[in-house]
């Protein structure tokens with residue numbers, strides 16, 4: 001137990017990228033004005049459009065998804081907008097701070113960080129506040145491992161006539177979700193979570209209404225890394241790029257999208273769901289508790305486990321890595337120290353990884369003197385896997 005080694009990265013992002021993605025990144029780096037590269041870029045954006053299951057070409061912003069979130073706030077929210085921010089975790093709460101920089105007012109629905117936002121409370125709030133023009137929500141608030149029902153929330157927001165900003169960074173590609181299904185104006189995601197890619201790009205779906213709103217917003221950034229408008233139609237081979245695209249990252253994204261589409265999104269989602277179900281069964285069979293208030297809101301891309309009383313989350317993480325070379329994710333901000341997260345994303349959304357996760361988690365707890373029955377945990381995980389069709 002002398003050295004820290006990393007053998008299995010079961011994180012909630014960035015994730016261990018697929019070998020094909022790494023091979024993609026090693027493709028030749030082309031000059032961005034090379035007509036052959038322009039055509040290549042257009043082809044990759046088209047592949048992203050197909051993967052998103054939407055009609056309009058997405059924008060690829062050249063920085064990891066926080067760029068997309070911040071650019072979305074800066075571009076869509078004008079000085080006369082009232083934003084309703086939905087906060088059920090660290091990311092949802094955090095978006096409200098960006099929104100406050102640009103909006104006339106930010107009002108919020110906040111729930112405990114092991115809970116989800118109900119569409120009914122959104123409906124009630126919007127009835128009280130008919131002046132709300134933009135609603136923001138995080139689909140899977142990763143530091144809690146919990147999901148918000150964005151399709152139902154999106155329907156309520158659409159009925160009200162407001163625009164919806166969705167952070168789908170750690171859900172898209174790992175479960176059935178799309179910009180159209182939740183009526184998103186801006187739908188922000190990226191390659192470095194469920195797609196098994198690397199952190200370096202934002203995939204951004206923009207609705208027609210959002211393009212109009214951004215174009216009419218005098219404060220929307222132009223000639224800036226935060227400008228979404230500058231990238232409109234940048235994928236068209238007859239347009240110049242606003243600045244140099246991250247060519248190598250784009251090549252990696254291309255490979256990740258190819259894997260996703262070749263395997264078939266439904267199959268990809270099914271293995272995320274099965275891995276999570278097996279993992280949860282194992283965790284519960286060891287007498288441990290999920291962080292989520294109800295299993296129904298637990299994400300299929302992450303299992304957040306409440307750290308038992310008297311155990312230190314950091315000690316558990318250290319033990320899992322030192323003994324077994326297994327890396328889990330820690331909590332963030334309000335959830336730091338209270339939970340440990342097991343990622344089921346991309347490469348690690350393979351059912352047998354559930355048994356690995358349960359073994360390392362339980363073994364680490366035993367080493368810390370919190371005795372659990374690892375065998376019962378593994379057996380429970382395996383029985384879920386074996387019962388799958």
Ligand SMILES: *Cc1c(COP(=O)(O)O)cnc(C)c1O
Nearest residue numbers: 013065066091140142167169170
């Ligand atoms: C990973 C993630 C992002 C990207 O942000 P980082 O903090 O830079 O990793 C944004 N939103 C959610 C929900 C994420 O899980």
